[in-house]
Amino acid sequence: MQISSVDWSWRPVGVGRHAFDVASKSLAPDSAVVSFCGIEVEAWQVQRRPPELEWIAEDTCMKCWRLIAARFD
Template sequence: MPPNRGFQWQPVSGGRHAFDMAARRAESGLIVNALCGVEVSSDELQQIAPEVDWIREKTCMECWEILKFRQQ
């Protein structure tokens, strides 16, 4: 199984962050963490991001490095 399976990128809170798939299934109203530690509402995470957010928001390099390290 690839090391980054089970994670999903999502543009939230001013950037594209990686989240564990369990966070995507969290109950409404909970606070969930991106791999980098950024906290967002589960409601925000579960919304379908507008296409423009995928272009406008920058990739969180801390999340990127964490996933890169897990692949090694």
């Protein structure tokens, strides 16, 4: 499968660094959004600009990672 552009973004959301569909950034802040691996958070958590420490401190979700990587197989 060829993907012509990136349609996800990684965001630290308090329970790790997860991948979310880019459309999550344009929803109402209180809307529920679901990461590739199934973690549900409110959209404001994906829309905010997290501090640098969160990018460093939170682990990358390997399930999200594998699901994105599988799209390129």
